[in-house]
Amino acid sequence: MPEFIPLQFTPLSEEEQLRRANAFYKQCAMRRTVRQFAPHPVSRELLMTLLRTAGTAPSGANRQPWQFVVVTDQETKRKIRIAAEKEEKESYEERMPEQWLKDLEVLGTDWHKEFLEQAPALIVVFAVNYDLEDGKVHKNYYVKESVGIAVGFFLAAVHHAGLVSLTHTPSPMNFLQKILHRPENERPYMLIPVGYPAADAVVPAIGRKRTDEYILWHREP
Ligand SMILES: Cc1cc2nc3c(=O)[nH]c(=O)nc-3n(C[C@H](O)[C@H](O)[C@H](O)COP(=O)(O)O)c2cc1C
Numbered sequence: 001m002p003e004f005i006p007l008q009f010t011p012l013s014e015e016e017q018l019r020r021a022n023a024f025y026k027q028c029a030m031r032r033t034v035r036q037f038a039p040h041p042v043s044r045e046l047l048m049t050l051l052r053t054a055g056t057a058p059s060g061a062n063r064q065p066w067q068f069v070v071v072t073d074q075e076t077k078r079k080i081r082i083a084a085e086k087e088e089k090e091s092y093e094e095r096m097p098e099q100w101l102k103d104l105e106v107l108g109t110d111w112h113k114e115f116l117e118q119a120p121a122l123i124v125v126f127a128v129n130y131d132l133e134d135g136k137v138h139k140n141y142y143v144k145e146s147v148g149i150a151v152g153f154f155l156a157a158v159h160h161a162g163l164v165s166l167t168h169t170p171s172p173m174n175f176l177q178k179i180l181h182r183p184e185n186e187r188p189y190m191l192i193p194v195g196y197p198a199a200d201a202v203v204p205a206i207g208r209k210r211t212d213e214y215i216l217w218h219r220e221p
Helices: 012-029 044-054 072-094 098-107 145-160 174-179
Strands: 066-071 123-126 132-133 136-140 187-193
Touching: 012 136, 012 145, 044 066, 044 123, 044 145, 066 072, 066 132, 066 145, 072 123, 123 145, 123 174, 145 187
Parallel strands: none
Antiparallel strands: 066 123, 123 187, 132 136
């Protein structure tokens, strides 16, 4: 029989809801992906708290199918950079279709990934497709959706704490599995450098969709 406990819920006045919603929106609107990092370290305690926030995300059947690997040592960061740059060079020079390269032009990115050594911490996120329990396979559900939401919580927490991050997806990413000795049931999902921006950091001058471009209030005809 499932066990239930009372929900902890604090009701707010609508005024307070709007105040909080606006403050959170304004803060989220300031988030930018940063590709130039300062060497300033991030404490283990801070990273742990941000990762705890990631771990509060909802997940399919509450399987929590994520594994976060924190890399702070220079040697492993270097190995990751070398492997990522090898794949990214091939991608940029041979694998990416023309339209994709065109879409990336405004970001000014290329196969060079200095940030993988500059950032004080690399958070490597793995999607856990199944767990092994007493040698038996226990499947996870909606793995990509669940891990995506956990990463979203993490990115918001990083920004909220006054740090910056880069959502990086070198393609393909299997090298992360080997370098970090992760088991077969896990698949690399995302590589997230976290830290402080370099003093002269710049970000591409790009915009976001207007609300009328992505929100539709449905009305029955
Ligand atoms: C799934 C995903 C993959 C991404 N992969 C990369 C990447 O490999 N390299 C990179 O420089 N930025 C990457 N980005 C960052 C996007 O380019 C960035 O979010 C977008 O340009 C909007 O900029 P903003 O985050 O500053 O608002 C990725 C973002 C997402 C959500």
